[in-house]
Amino acid sequence: MADIKLTDKQAFAQNSALRETAKTASLDAAASKSAFPTKKEDHHDPLNEVIELLFFAYRDFTSDPDAILTDYDFGRAHHRVIHFVGRHPGITVAQLLAILGITKQSLARVLKQLVAEEYVIQKTGTRDRRQRLLHLSPKGEQLERRLSEPQRKRVAxxxxxxxxxxxxxxxxxxxxxxxxxxxxxxxxxxxxxxxx
Amino acid sequence: MADIKLTDKQAFAQNSALRETAKTASLDAAASKSAFPTKKEDHHDPLNEVIELLFFAYRDFTSDPDAILTDYDFGRAHHRVIHFVGRHPGITVAQLLAILGITKQSLARVLKQLVAEEYVIQKTGTRDRRQRLLHLSPKGEQLERRLSEPQRKRVAxxxxxxxxxxxxxxxxxxxxxxxxxxxxxxxxxxxxxxxx
DNA sequence: ATTTTATGTCAGCCATGTTGACATATCTTT
DNA sequence: AAAGATATGTCAACATGGCTGACATAAAAT
Structure with a gap:
């Protein structure tokens, strides 16, 4: 054995001969070792079941774009902006803030990047020149399609x-x-x- | 006008005579000012529609417990732990990690608090004394019920x-x-x- | 001319995710 | 019994994306 230091994760993978990491540790793997206990009263409660399913479904639903976004050094916040600007071209900053339910400072952080890297284009409003109407550039539209494709497939x-x-x-x-x-x-x- | 300094938010509320804050700024308010633009091609695409609905539904679905948790100085991460421990009493730390899909360091931060404040109880495993089997205390069960109630009602x-x-x-x-x-x-x- | 609005921006805080490295107790294997 | 593997815990540092507070500018509305 070489004297290369291994991290926990690597040590785990090496020792257990599994390719699991913290991020990819599968439910299956955990389940295969022993059954998950479950509270008896909850067995037949469809509401609790739906609540848990919502958690898992949303988690996996967002995982595909999350993975793609790392290629661009973007995060989930960028995705939301790209999504809503893509679906509602010409949307104002105020409208986008209302949809996302975040503060303008939070939005600014990601929007600034998206504009600087020319995924999003701001056009001064004609009716109201204070407004910055948001659009995707062709580059932005391409990214939008790449991000939404796995989600559309999953939902379909x-x-x-x-x-x-x-x-x-x-x-x-x-x-x-x-x-x-x-x-x-x-x-x-x-x-x-x-x-x- | 008094010389008291107002924050943006306060100034906004004062000036516009709306009780909106950044967090509570409603979609309705934004929509009432002018229609949201929407991409023509998307009008009849049910997949894009479902994708957006998932975003909004999940956002509101998590908002009730989020609000309650501020009373306890807990966050969404604590909620997830309480939820899954409550529904699967005796779950091991490893199983919980697999379900949540986070690292043990992330889990430790919230689990430590929950154990210290006696919402969660750790029992040493009998079959395997290395394991810490997780349970809710009565206090934890009470919080669990309080948190899940609005979600169950919403889903129902x-x-x-x-x-x-x-x-x-x-x-x-x-x-x-x-x-x-x-x-x-x-x-x-x-x-x-x-x-x- | 004044006030309000739409937007932008600096600065700093907090929650919650991440890696990396290591310690301890216990179980399993040799 | 010794060695190795596993379950858990913990320290430290970092990233992302929320937040508040405070202020600036340009344009619209009054």
Missing amino acids: KALNQAGPEAIDTFRKTLLALINPEDQSTVAKLTGKGEVS | KALNQAGPEAIDTFRKTLLALINPEDQSTVAKLTGKGEVS
Whole structure:
């Protein structure tokens, strides 16, 4: 054995002959060693089940773009901006802030980078010259497609597997999970019956 | 006007006579000023719609517990631990790490607090005395109930609104969103046909 | 002309993720 | 019994992306 120092992770992989790391440690691996205990009262509670499924589904749903973003030194925050600017070209900074629910200082940090690296383009508003209307550059659109592709595929596959009524039911359920005050706005925002 | 300094936020509230803050700035408020632009090609794409709905639904879904946790000086990370320990009493640290998908150092930071403040109890394993089997104390169970209550209500309401088939379809769709390698494990973990 | 609004920016704090390195107790294997 | 592997804990340092507070500028609205 060489005298090269191993980190915990490497030592683990070496010792256990598994290629697991902290990040990739699979549920399967943990489960295979021994069963997960589960509280008896919860076995037949579909609400608790859905709550946990939401956690896992969202985690995996965001994992594909997260992995891609490391190539660009961007994070999840950049993705959100690219997504919403891509889907709503000409959106104002104020509107984007409202959608994301973060402060302008938080947005500025990522938006500045995206503008500097020319993924996002700011056009001065014509009606109101104070506004900076946000658009994706061709480069930005390319990144947007790269990021959304695995998510679209994942959702398409899930909806297909869940059956023909799933599209409608899943959409309805997600919408109903949103705070009632925002439901109509989100429905307009994301939906078909649209807008300017 | 008094010479008291106002922050941006206060100045905004004062000037605009709105009670909005950065955190509570509503989508409605932003939408009311002018319509959100939306890319034409996307109008009829249900996949993009579902992707956005997932973002908003998950955001609101986590907002209720987040608000409660500030009373305890805990964050979302503490919530996850409390949730999974509560639902799987006797879970080992390694199993919890696999579920959460974080490093042991990240977990340690929150778990240490939860143990110190006696929300979580560690019992030395009998079969394997190296293991620390995690349980909620009565205090921890109380907090768990407080945190899960609004989420359970939200999910119950959404499923009701979406119709009788929603429970099954929603669950199936969420499960299908999860990485295939983990689906069977998660199904066992959250599901009914259970375990030790 | 004054006030309000839309946006930007500096500075610093906090929560929660990450790596790397190492310690200890206990179980497993030789 | 000794050696190795595993489960857990811990110190230190760093990154990301939230946050608040304070202030600046340009343009619109009054």
